Structures are given as structure tokens and as C-alpha cells.
Amino acid sequence: MKRFATLMLAFALVLGAFSAAQAADIKAKGVWAFDFSWLDSGDYTSADDDGNSDDDFTASQRFRTQIDIIASESLKGVVFFEIGNTIWGRAASSGTDQGGALGADGRTVEVRRSYIDWIVPNTDLKVRMGIQGLSLPGAVAPSSPVLDDDVAGLTLSYAINDTVGVTALWARPADTNSGNSGNSQQDEADVFALIVPVTLDGFKITPYGVYASVGKDASFSGSTNGGWEFGQGMLSMAETIGGGIDSSSDTYGAWWGGVAFEMSAFAPFSLKLDAIYGSKTADDDAESAERAGWLVAALAEYQLDMVKPGILAWYGSGEDDDITDGSERMPSISPTGWGVTSFGFPGSVYRQDTYFGLNGAGTWAVGLQLADITFMENLSHVFRVVYMQGTNDADSIKGNSAAITAFAPASGEVFLTDEDSAIEVNFDTTYKIYENLSLVVEMGWIKLDMDEDTWGSDDYSDAKKLVFNFIYEF
Template identity: 30%
Template sequence: MQRALIALALALCVLLPQAARAETEVRMTGDARIHANFFLMQNFTGWNYNGRQTMDALTIWERFRLRTDFAASENLAFRLGVRVNNTPWGSGTFTVDNPQVSLEVYQAYLRFIWPGTRVKITAGLQNTDLPVSSGYFNANPVLGGTRSAALTVAAPLMGDALSLVAGYSRLIDTNRDMDPTTTQVADEFDLFFLTLPVALDGVSFTPWTAFGLAGNAVNWQTQTGGPGLDDTLGAGVLSSGYRAAPQGWRNDRNPFLWVGAALSVDALDPWRFNADIIAGQGAWNDRAKSLRGGLFADAAVEYRGFDFAVPKASAWWSTGEDGSTRNGSERLPVLVDSWGPGNTFLFNSGQELSNATLGINPIGTWGVSFTLDQMSFLPKLTHRATFAYVRGLNSLRAVMDGFALWGVCSYFQMGRDLIEGQSVMAVTLDHSYVIQDNLRLVAETGWAHGEFSKPGFCRRHVHQALSGDPWKVSVGVVYRF
């Protein structure tokens, strides 16, 4: 009898987990892309940001992403996303004979509905974006197109007309769980955010706010994009005067506050209007040189009355640096920027094929763009054409002072942070052909011309930029499943 009970217990130990697993639905989605970039005069010079390296004109890139949802029900699931991220052929994972493994986790979060309610809770490494009015601008210029470890709660307040989204994210914890001394070190950067999406017939309006608390021991060299100081989190958050004597912050921790609103109107169909306005400020209770605060606004209009294309136009404006670093910075503090109108390759924004943009910083500029979108003259083939013009609003004096504090073409970079009198124009042409279901051939082309002749601003770089204009051709295949 005892042996029978033991056998039954062993059988239950084997069968019950299998039964539980059978109740979990596994859903897998993903994408793969392989593309070649032919890109001349990157950074308007063909060099890296500080002019110490020459960039290859031809590179071949590959990316693979796999997202797996383990769903116990419609109210409970866990997502795991892994990727081989934008690695060029001949390096890393794609090196012959002795490759380095570069598989990484880029999503890992639990999501569930609180029982008896419509409140959705998501915790873990997830997409983290502040609101933007339109996909034409791709993402919010303060925080968009990125992921972070976060907790978010989304709750309807008045049916589908009004809802609330609140969240918390730990952006950086430099020393992890153990500080290097027996005294607590302020090495964290935390962000709290709140949005109130309002959806009415023909109008949507989303006011939002975000509050950050940053410690003076945070490692600001955390990368947010490519190589160089200009691509670190600190370059978007800190003032230029941060490195002026006495270096660093006076306070142990400093607050950052952003407020904004996103507006979309399609009640006047076929006309559609979109606009965003953002104000942000940080370290206002520290030394005057540490203050960073500014404004950003954009607006766009599109007309959907034509069959052959959708014309769109936009304009934007942002405060730029004045002539002094002693009173802080007048540029909007930015965490991770993926803003850009009409897919223009001037900005790192919505390009489908990566690693082929000029990476201009929209903060401290004004500009306009014009797009003909969704053009189609043959079955399965679509086109998009965009012209963009951007002009700098930053003082030359502030940039020169920044060179003295941070290094030449470092915190400020020629071609990325435009000063008064500098301008860039660009034409971008994108094409997409459906080879078969889920598989497309994509081509992105672009040309740009910059006017940088300004005394004292990276003279060697300016001279190199006069030797030719940047242009690119990116061609590849994209598979989604």
C-alpha cells in the first residue's frame, strides 16, 4: 500500500507540471533584417565624432529579434524578448570561425489585469515611452523609442474616454546593490511619470509629466546610441557648466521635471493636425551653472484626400544655448531621443534600416519638413519622399566654452549640435516592395548638405565637410513573423 502511494505521488509530480504547462499558451513573434549601407561623409566628415577614426563606406548589418509570450490567460502573461542587435558582418556574432556570442535580453516583463478590474500592471524590462502626438514624429524627444526596467499601471477612469497611466523606472544604478564604501552613495537615477490620455470623437489629448531624481555619483557615460561623449546620457541631461569649477553638483541629489501635452485632431477629415509642447528643467536648486532647462514644440498637418499620396508638413522649434555657461544651459534636458519628422535621415528616428543617419540633435534647433507619404504607382510597391531643413539656435560662445570644458567636438559636436548661422538640408527617399507575405525588400536613400563655415567651430572638421556632401543608400530585406 505504501509503495502504491509513493508511486501515485511520483506520478502526480510528473503529470501535474505537464498539465500546468499545457494550460499556458506560448505565442512567438519576431523579425529579422539584413541590409547593406553605402554611406559617404558620415558626420559630414567621414570621420567619427572627434575626427580620430575614418568610417567604412560599405557595411552589412544583421539584426534578429524573437519575442515569446507565455500566456496563462488573456489576463496574465510574461514576455521574454531576445535579440542579436545590429551587428555588422565580419564582427561579433558574425565573425568567421571564432564568433563572439552577442545574444542579449531586451524585453523581460510580467503583465496582468488586477482581478475584477480593467487595471493593467506591467513590471520588468519593457518599452518605455512618453507620449507624442503623431507617428510622423516617431517618438517623444525627451524619452522615446527605448526600453527600461519599469513598473507601469494603466487604468481607465471614464470608459475609453479618459484613462491614467502611471509608472516608475530606475534608469541607472551605477553600483548595483552594493556601494563601494560603507557610506551610502547617491548613484541612482529614478524616473516617475504620469499621463492622462483623453480620447474623444475626432480629438485626442494627452497631458503628461515626468519627475526624475538623479544622484551626483551616477555614471553619466552610460551609452544611449553610438560612440562618443555626445551619445551618453549625461550629454542630454547635464549642463555644459557641469564641468566648470567647482566641477560637478553641489547637491547629493538633484530633481528633474518635465511637463508636456500631445494633441491630435482628425475631426476635420481629410485634414489631420498634430502638435506637442514640452517644458523641462533640472538641477534648479544647485549652483547656477548646473541648471538645465528649455522648451520644445512641434506641429504637423496632413491631407488624406488624395489617392496617390498623403502630403504632410511639419515645423518645430526648441530653445538653444545662450552666450554664457555660468547661468546653466537653456536646452531641454533629454533622456533618450528618437524624434524625427518624416523618416528624414537627418535624425535618429524611425528608419527601418539602421546605422545610416546623420544623428542631428533636434534640441537647440528650428526647422521644417515636407513629406509625400504612401505613394504607390505599382502593386506591392510604396514610396515616401521627405525634404527637411534645420537651423541652429545655439550660441557660438557657449559652444566654445563647452569645448574648453569637455573637449573639442565632444559635448558639442559639429553637424550634430547646430549653432546660430549653421543649417542643414536633406532629401530622403524610402521604398518598400512586398516580395511575399511577411517579407519585404526595403531601400532607403538620402542626401544632405550642411553649412558649417563658422570661425572656431572644429575648424579641421569644417574644412573636411567642404570636400563633399553626405549621402547614403541602404538596401535590405525585412522578415516579420
């Protein structure tokens, strides 16, 4: 009996050791965001002009959580869920039950990211594979004016030393008909990038290069014509007017070269700079589908005790008067986080933004920013005023009814010619109610001044917003 008990104890110890070897630590973090917003003329038309009644106030919420399943310092898995955006009172949107109406049985659960991180044994090479958030380098805004989105891919990162690192990535944003069955033979899109961050004392310089290949049948939105749907960031003017990618070219190629620069060596003065050139090429018989251009943005700031004043500026190349020879604006893939402002561009803390554009292509701008305004504990403000003007030749629009229809101001994208301008004003306030709970109040105003001779009308309303966001982070 004693021998049997000893054997059972040994067996239990073996099982315990095996179970411990298979165990993983589970960690969760995330954010609840609640939005109570008043928005007027987000499409730059008043209720009287478009014939619709006022519907300015909305309430919505969103929940995001990231779960890390950690096996060791060298291996972990990550899954990132999102519930919402759920608009209060909204039963359905595009066939999906939002769960905001009476009964609240929502089915809007999304898997935003699902990947594993691991280190190649006996090396310092870090590998991330799966659906992940990918962003090219950006200094002026939190992310790149070319790419910042969730996409399936593979990322390799290696620190050469304390100063220099290197990251290589491959992403597949589209494979419309996997396996090449049926008639879709050019249906994949692939993005490759190489990033080399260099960190010095008081300086950070990050050069990078990107190449993308896309077949004419690759579709990002389910449309039969396929094409680059990234906020119209890849389409030429001729393709936008035509409704999608030019199918006369079997495969398109695009490349970008850029650098993100940050200087803090002369603190309290700091300087941030982004410079990018991008080009989308096509076959010789699809010249009007080509698109190439550049963008430079800068932010100079000076930290004082209770405020950080700064000057923001950018310049993006614009279209010439002949749309048949391609476009002269910088192409982009999916710049969802170039938050230089919190109303016109994607800089809001939650959802009420991007009512002007995704990046600065086709415009130049200069603005004054007062950040980190603090007069009392747990309360801070940001004030910003930006003047913008187009760099696109007005003759690319004048007299062209199809171009006027395709590029007329609307929510999400405003095409400014060199005869048009806009002013945006932001005043945003953050109050920390608790350490993990903040109230963010955002006020925004966009004034458009469109040339009547170019567009046939200058009757555009001012866009205005007042937003109350409650953000609980854990």
C-alpha cells in the same frame, strides 16, 4: 481489479486537470533585418580630411523575437531577445564576439525585455512589471522626444471610461552600487510619470508629467564621474565641456510637462502636435549644471488618392551667450525613436540613422513631406526635405576652444548655432516581396553649412547614404 482500475482512472483525471491548469500558451513573433549599406562622411569629414581610407560599405543583420507565455487573459509573461547587430566579417566589438567573422560563433544575445502583464483581480487595473519598453507620448513622430527606451520599471494602466485613461509609471534607469555599500551613496536614478490620454471623436489629447531624481554617483555608462549619458540630453554646456555631471550637487532633479495632440476630425486633413517643457535643476552652487527649455513640433497632412503631402516643423529653445548660468535647451532622458527623418534622426527602418541628433532641441526646422506615394501595388515611397537652423547663440561657441572641441559636428549629434544651418533630403522606398518580407531602400543626404567665424572652419563634407534593407516579420 475493477476497483483498482477505477481509482487509477480517477487519479489520471486529477493529474490531467492539474496539468491543464498549469499549462500556458506560447506565442512568438519577431523580425529578421538585413542591412546592406553605403555610407559616406557620416561624421561630416571626408576620407582625405581625416586621413582615413574609404570604408563606406557594410553588411549586417539583426534578429529580434518576442515570446509571450500566456497563462490566461489576465496573466502573461513576455521575454524579448535580440541577436546582433552583427556586422558581417566583424569578429569583435568592445570585447564582445559579434560572430560575423569566419567561424561565426557569435555571443551577442541580449535580453532586451523581460516582464509580466497581469490584471489585479476583480478590477480593470493592468500591471506591467520588469524590463520593458517605455515611451512618453508623441504625436509628430512615432515616439517621444524625451524618453523612448528599454528600462526596468513598473507601469499601472487604468481605463476610467471609453474616453479617458490613466497610466502611472516608475522606472529605475540606474542603481550603480545597489545596497549603498562602499562610497557611492547617491547612486540611484528614478523616473516617475503620469499620463492621461483623452480620446474624443476625431481628437486625441494626451497630457503628461514626468519627474526624475538622480544622484551624483549614478552612472549610465560605467564612468567614474557618472552622469546623464542619454545622448548628452541632460548635460548642460558646462558639463559637456567638463566631461560629465557636475559633482558639486549631491542630487539632481528634472521634470517635464507636455501634451501630444492628434486631430483627424476634418479628414482627409490631419494635424499632429507635440509641446514639451523640461527643466533640470541643481544645488545653488552648481548653477552652471542647470538646463531648461522647450520644444514644439507639428505635422500637418492631407490624404490624397496616391500621396499624402505634409508640412513638418519644429522649434526648440537654444543656448544663450553665457554658459555659466546653465543651458537653455530642453533636457531629455533617452529619445531613441523621434524619427522625423530617416537619416539625421532615428527614423530608419533598421540602423542607418541618427547622424544629426536625437531630437530637435536647439534647432528650428521646416520641411515638406510626401508620404504614402503609391503608383503600383506593393510599392510605396516617402520623400522628405527639411531645412534646419540653430537657435543657440553663436557667442556661446565663438572664442571658446573647449566648446568648439566639445560641440564640433560629429556623427550622432550636431550643435547648430543661429549662424549655422543644414538641409536633409530623404527618399525611401518599400516593396513588399511577400506579405511578410519587404525590401526597403533608403537614400539620404545631409548638407551642413557651418559658420567659419564661429567654428574656425567651414570645411565639412556632405553626409550621404544608400541602404538596402530586407525585413522579414513573422
